[in-house]
Amino acid sequence: MGTLEGKTALVTGAASGIGRAVAARFATEGARLLVADRNAEGLALVASGLGARAFAYDAAIPGDAARMAAAAVATAGRLDILVNVAGAYHRAHFALLATADWERILRVNLTAVAETCQAALPALLAARGVIVNTASTAAVAGIAYAAPYAAAKAGVVALTRTLAAEFAHEGLRVNAVAPGRVRTAIAAGLAPLADAREGLARHPAKLAGFAEGAEPEAVAGVYAWLAGPDASYVTGQLVLADGGWSAG
Template identity: 50%
Template sequence: MALKRFDNKVVLITGAASGIGRATALRLGSEGATLILADRNVEGARQVCATAAAQYGVRADAIAYDAADTASARRMVDDALALHGRLDCLINNAGIYRRDHFANQTGEDWSLVFGINLESVFHIVHQALPALVASRGNVVSTASTAGVQGIAYAAAYAASKAGIIAMTKSLATEYAPKGVRFNAICPGRVRTEIGTGLQPIENQDPDIMVKPPKLAGKESGEPEDIASAFAYLASEESCFVTGALLVVDGAQTVG
């Protein structure tokens, strides 16, 4: 019998047009979630909505959202709430990855990565909090193993994901008395455009690059592997879990 952990639950997912966001939308849709999918690629988000509706019979709506634009972040939450008048789960997944030797990176590069990966999450959560308090809902954000242990050639990305981790733990502490849970997932190498699709940079040192997973038969994780983790943390099965970091990396960062 198929799980239906998200029947009568309204879930907002950012960065939902592809990769981990798409896989998570379809996984939660398969379990009955009413989906609101936000992405700068709104046509891609609409296609995911159409797939979820056709395969699982759920309602799914797409919203245009630019994570680099503060006003867009707050407007996106307002538009989502206007659709159903409630919000049970917020999944912060939109992100950007920039890679180069640190000496070549600029303040503009740093600000762009932080704006999209971290500041946008502040504005989204800030706007959504009243609805989440009302529903005693939860927030799950995409962090990264890079935010735990760092990563060569991507200091801004790692620092922004470390910020997600610190924000998650801080808000979990502050809002536990109100029944709102905050958790984060730390993917390792995943088969997405960001995870495995980037070209090498000039003169990169292979000895300090991210190592592949140690799990037998796995060169990388799949988006569906991360979606399964989202489905657990976003559901009531994890009702006693808050402030947690769930590492999903096939033993990439241990040993």
């Protein structure tokens, strides 16, 4: 029997990468799945493969994440687990960063996560459920050219701890995973930046395997553990799944 048997889980960002791997792992663990993403086509493929209900939304549009979460909860009639994985990266020299890009990255990675948590909150409280958010190593160490992304992910860590403290007495657990480098579309889509200073970003080549990164499946189990009964006494925590990047 899977560790998430009988649980209903909503996974955002499930059309690709880490979110898709988390959804697949949760299905293996017996969860009933609701999946959400901006990429409706990719989402439909994942949903049909997993027997999940699909909810297209755009986290960049104010209120759309809340609409999506409310629709998912209404469809399922309950929610035990919310996993926020959807996210976007923007690489730029800070001196040249446009305010519109700052606001878009903050909205997609942080504000929409808060909106999703808020909309799902009544159902999660009713179920004495779990939230697992997605931060990044960028939240805990300086990474050049990543200002809005890093600020948003640090905000996700703060949001996670705040909600954990606010709702612990009501049985809701809230944790976050900080993946290190994972081989996904986000990581592959980062074009080289003109005039970037070599070696300025923290890329410790001394760590075996770090340059290549991990497959999304390598971090999916961390989400499953945090969502499951073996983590029943774990809340307000940031779990780094980074192959040792932050250790040395």
